[in-house]
Amino acid sequence: MFVAFATLYVLAFQTILPAMVVGILAIAAFRADLGFVRTAWTLGSIAVLFGVWSAAMVPLAKAGILMPPASVFAPPYAIMPLIIGSLLLWALGRFTATGQRLLDGLSQRYLIAIQVFRVMGGIFLIGWFMGDIPWQFALPAGVGDIWAGIAAIQALKAVNRCRPETDSLVLRANIIGLLDFAVAVITGLMTTDGFLHVLSPEKSNIINLYPLALFPAFFVPIFIAFHLFSLGALRRQRLRAPAA
Numbered sequence: 001m002f003v004a005f006a007t008l009y010v011l012a013f014q015t016i017l018p019a020m021v022v023g024i025l026a027i028a029a030f031r032a033d034l035g036f037v038r039t040a041w042t043l044g045s046i047a048v049l050f051g052v053w054s055a056a057m058v059p060l061a062k063a064g065i066l067m068p069p070a071s072v073f074a075p076p077y078a079i080m081p082l083i084i085g086s087l088l089l090w091a092l093g094r095f096t097a098t099g100q101r102l103l104d105g106l107s108q109r110y111l112i113a114i115q116v117f118r119v120m121g122g123i124f125l126i127g128w129f130m131g132d133i134p135w136q137f138a139l140p141a142g143v144g145d146i147w148a149g150i151a152a153i154q155a156l157k158a159v160n161r162c163r164p165e166t167d168s169l170v171l172r173a174n175i176i177g178l179l180d181f182a183v184a185v186i187t188g189l190m191t192t193d194g195f196l197h198v199l200s201p202e203k204s205n206i207i208n209l210y211p212l213a214l215f216p217a218f219f220v221p222i223f224i225a226f227h228l229f230s231l232g233a234l235r236r237q238r239l240r241a242p243a244a
Contacts, residue, residue, distance in 0.1 A: 002130040003211070009123055010211040017117060017219060018050035024110045031105035034098070042098055054218045057081060061213035068194030068208060078194075078208050078216070079185065085221030090228045103229055108170050109159045111230040115152035115177055115223060121145020121184075121215070127206075134200035137184070137191040137207060144180035151176045171234060174227045181220060188216065 022043055029039040060066050060077075068078040093099040121142055128138035151173040158166040189196045191205040206212055 002132040007211045010214045014054050028102040028105040032101040057217040061210035066208050066213045068189050068192050071195050081217040086224040089225035112155050114226045118145045119149035134191045134203050136199040137187045137205050141184040148177040148180045174231050177227050
C-alpha cells in the first residue's frame, strides 16, 4: 500500500519540482534580459537535463544499484548521484556566464522559496506509521524536512515583508536544510542494507530502492544546489554592504 502511494507521490514531484526550478529560471532570464533564443536554449537544456537525470535514476533504483555499498571497498553508488548532481548544478550556476547572469537576477525570494517544498519529506513519517520505514530514519529525516520547509516559509515571509531579521532567517533556513540532509544521509546509510547497517537490524530501510531512491538521487541535489545559491547570494550581499 505505502509503496504504491509513494510511487504516485514521487512521480508527481518528478514533474512539479523541476517545473518550479525552470519557472524560477525563466523569471531570472527575463530579469537578466537574455533574449528569446538564449532563454529558450537555456531553459530547454535545463529541462532536458532534469528529464534525462530523473529518468536514468529510475532503472538504477529498480535494479538495486543505488543501494549502500556492501563493503568498505565497494563503490558508494548510493550517494554518487547526490554528490555529483549537487556539484553539477552548483557549477552550472557558479562557473558559467549564463548561470551567473541568471543567479544575479534572482533575489532570496526565489532562491529560498524552492525550499518550501522540503515538506514533501513528510512522506517518511507516513512510511513509518505504515510500517515500511524504520523510525530511526523516518523520524529525524521526516521531521527535519518539515522543519526545513517551515524555516523556508518563515524566511520567505521575512523577505517579502523586508523585515530587518531577513538575512538571519534566510541563513537559518539554509543551515537547517543542510543539516537535515546530513542527518538523513547518515541515518539512511545506517538503516539500509550495507556495511554501515547498524540501526534497525530487524528491518532494512527502503530509501535507496524505487521509488524513494529518487529523493537522494534526484530531489536532494536540487535542494542542495539552491541552498548553495542562497548562501552565495547572502555572501555577495554582505561583501557589497560596506560600499553602499
